[in-house]
Amino acid sequence: MRMSIFGKIASAMVAALVLAALPASAAEIIDVTGRRVEIALPAKRVLLGEARQIHVAAALKGEHVFDTIVGWRDDLLKKDPDSYAAYVERFPEIEKLPRFGYIPSGDFSLEAAIALKPEVLTLNLEAQQAVEESGFIEKAASAGIAVVYLDFRVDPAANSEKSVEILGQLFGAEAKAREFIDYRNAQIALVTDRLKKAGEIARPKVFIERSPGITGDVVCCRTFGPANFGKMVEEAGGHNIGSDVVKGTFGDLNPEQLIVSDPDHVIITGSNWSAESDLNQFVSVGRGADAAAAEDRLRGLMQRPGFPGLKAVKEGNVHAVWHQFYGAPYEFIPIQQFAKWFHPELFADIDPDRTFREFHEKFLPVTYRAGYFASLPKSGE
Incomplete structure (x- = not known):
């Protein structure tokens, strides 16, 4: 019996070596x-x-x-x-x-x-x-x-x-891919399921501007249609005004249309584009970004023609989001953050920073550092 067991072990080892080769x-x-x-x-x-x-x-x-x-x-x-x-x-x-x-x-x-x-x-x-x-x-x-x-x-x-x-x-890494997808979907569902249970709620009008301040004149208004960041806005319980005009992934909103729409929230996408920018008025948000510097840039972009009179600017609902979320399946993070901006009471317990930190610890080999979002303080803060 003992020889039989050893024989089976030896056979298994040989088979493993053959498979490895x-x-x-x-x-x-x-x-x-x-x-x-x-x-x-x-x-x-x-x-x-x-x-x-x-x-x-x-x-x-x-x-x-x-x-x-x-x-x-x-x-x-x-x-x-x-x-x-x-x-x-x-x-x-x-x-x-x-x-x-x-x-x-x-x-x-x-x-x-x-x-x-x-x-x-x-x-x-x-x-x-x-x-x-x-x-x-x-x-x-x-x-x-x-x-x-x-x-x-x-x-x-x-x-x-x-x-x-x-x-x-x-x-x-098929198993890890499935784990990644399941985690991503569960984090999105934390928002979308709660919105479904909430029933009919008011969806704030949202203008999300694509990467202003990189190059050329600081003009408005490159935005997103119903996909990408536009869809994230919708999944977070907002109404993306860009989808009313732009049918593709990206497109331009006429500045007059922005003024007429008078959004409740303005979100601009930003990143560290110092290697490419000739204008350097972009909002640098991302891993370890300087929060004060990001706020200063964001405040400067809100001085462009048409922006000071917008409801979102007057009421202090102006934000920046890391642009690179648009090209990675990490959209569960901005969806959670957008939901907190749009419906702060409904999502008071959701913490996107904690979620992203947990994601890094669970999946990524690099350390987490905050800085992926910025907001201007509301009046009186």
Whole structure:
């Protein structure tokens, strides 16, 4: 009997060693465009076509997130340097990780990418037209590089969950992807379920302005339609006035329309765009942002023509939200914060800061630092 047990143990050990030696198995991924992509999974060499996808990849792989990433786009460093600094602080070696440009801008080097021998390149959906018109997919395929489209921005309600699942497949982290999705959905439901139970409640009119103060003149009014931040406003119990005019993801609201709409709340999106801005009047919110400096910038933007007379400005309902929430499936955080701004009594017990801190501790390998929102003080405060 004893020999039999030892024999079974030995057989199991041999089987485990054989499995470990086997290459990744060929599989098929269906990306967010419906394309069927054949690739060995999990991928051993991944090139991130947008570095900000690290916000998801890190949630799936934790301390091992960079084990299989061989390069990434330069957007995290340029558009979200505070997050980049957080990852460099935890993984100093990534400062040497090769960086690439953006395909639609024409500054992506396929030759340099090929030299890294990636198995897969992940791209954002908004790059699709430029990629296909240039024949990029065929050129990459001839070099053994599969292209997979993800989407956290154009239609996140339809594609975010699928995109997380795809990254789970690529990184061999399907179970963690499911855990991530379940957590995200549960945090959104804390707001949406309570709104349903509350029945008919007044929805404040909300104007959310997309990234003013980066470049050129500080003009108004780039905004969101019914997707992305526009949908977050609706899920939080507000009415996004941009959806009345803009039918796509982004669009422009005429300044006169803003004055006529006279919103109850004004929210602008901001980030640390110091690497790209020639105007430097944006509101820098994000990881570890300076709250006083953010308030000063926000106050300055409310001095533009038309804004001082708005109900939201007069009553002190002016806010800023981290712009990068619009491209990562972390929307449960702004939905919770918006709900507190729109319906403070109904959501008095919800604490978005606590939620985001918990999310970092549960999923991410980097430490949490507050600073993702800012508000002007109300009159008398």
